[in-house]
Amino acid sequence: MAVMSPSFDRVRDAFEAVAGPGKQSGQWMTFQCPCHDDHHASAAIAHNQSGGRTVVRCFAGCDDRDILDRLGLKVVDLFDEPMRREAPLSASERAVRKRAGERARAEAEQRREATRADMARRRAELERQRGDQLGEPEFVRAYLYERADGTPAGSVVRYVTHYEHLDVKTFRQFRWDKTRKRYAPQGFDPVLYHLPEVRAAVEARTTIVLVEGEKDADRARALGATATCNAMGAGSFTQAHVDQLAGAERVVIVTDRDEPGYRHAQTVREMLSGAVGAVYVVQALTGKDLSDHLDAGHPFEDLEPVDPEAELAAKRVCTVKDVMRATSPHARPQPPTHPPPPTAMSATAAQVASRSPAQEKDEVAR
Ligand SMILES: [Zn+2]
Known part of the structure; x- marks a missing residue:
């Protein structure tokens, strides 16, 4: 699907300059993420026609x-x-503007050059750490995703790729094609894992545990909890998932103890506020996630409460949402001044904030 839009072309060109050609995957064009040690192509861009803008996302949870x-x-x-x-x-204003524009373009080009070098260095380091790939990715498990009525929506398959020095896990989505009665390598409806059980827990007003990943969901489920997650991990929780949890009495988010985990937990908590009764966020006492916690011998009840927002603040992490929140929704975008406007960031944040909630929701739903 060819996208024709000035913003998409601009962002794609910049991405290609640092990470090489992108790969089309459904509505997204994917790239290796420039912000974390990315084994896959976790970063993606898509054009949002109704919003007149391009959306940038790292599915591992890096900040836009x-x-x-x-x-x-x-x-x-x-x-x-x-x-x-x-x-x-x-005429003189135009001349000043032109020089400022040239300077900005040169700086942006330098930035991309630095990123390109940094990514090459990190790729080399990653390859050194893992050594040569040993054989094809190996099937580990398939996790079935069902719709609320119990019919199959699709399946997430977990693979492991062995390298000389370490193993890398990957996930792939398969959509259930009910007419052909087979799985196709495509994304499927954004349904929560074990959705029929989630809906039953909403009806019964019992607690729902929300984790990152099917493995942890099944660990919690084996202990008798109603447990769920969204497919494809952090960054893929959408408004559809919120609707599926709507009306729940209590949701306990078990966050991964790392930056993408806290960011995911914070986003999910914000998205759920108002839609469900109470939301709690807890984390492992030992290790990174619920499996580590249980493997260390801690009971489920000993997961410790945590405020992901405070954890992120302590790391001085700032998101686009924070900037939008800090700006009055009534602030008007300032016309650009010259030379390069020092207020460019706040003006654009106000521009973002002044867009209608419906458009933002549309982006979240992507
Ligand atoms: Zn990333």
Whole structure:
């Protein structure tokens, strides 16, 4: 599917300059993420027609703004329409503007050059650490995803690829094709894992445990809990998942003890607020996730309460959402001033914040 839009072309070109050609995967074009040691192509871009903008996402949970920074882009570059000027410019103003533009382009190019070098260095380090690949990826398990009525929606298959020095796990989605009665290598409806059980728990007003990944969901389920997760991990929790949990009495989020985990937990907690009764966030006493916690001999009840927002703040992590929140929704975008406007960031944040909730929801639903 060819996308024709100024913002998409701009972001794709910047990504290709640092990470090489992207790969089309459904509505997303995927790239290796410039912000973390990415074994796959975890970063993706897509054009949102109704919002007139391009969406950038790392499915491992990196901050959109960090990614833009590595690409030498600004938030305003995500929008198709440039900010409008109120008055025509004089010749000298145009000259100043032109020089500023040239300077900005040169700086962005330098930024991309640095990112390209950094990614090459990290790739080499990763390859050194894992050694040569030994054979094809090996099937580990298939996790069935059902719709609320119990009919199959699809399956997430877990593979492991062995390297000389370590193993790398990967996941792939398969959609159940009910007419052909077989699985096709495609994404499927965004249903929660064990959705029929989740809906029953909503009806029965019992606690629902939300974890990262099917393995942990099944560990909690084996202990008698109603446990679920969304397919494809952090960054893929959508409004559809919120709707499936709507009306629940209590949701306990078990967050992974790392930055993408906290970011995911924070996003999910915000998305669920108002839709469900109470939301708690807990984490493993030992290790990274629920499996580590249980393997260390701790009972499920000993998971410790944690505030993901505080954890992220302690790491001085800032998200686009934080910037939007910090800006009054009534603030008008400022017309650009010259030379390069020091307020460019807040103006674009206001521009983002002034977009209708329906468009934001549409992006979340992607
Ligand atoms: Zn990333």
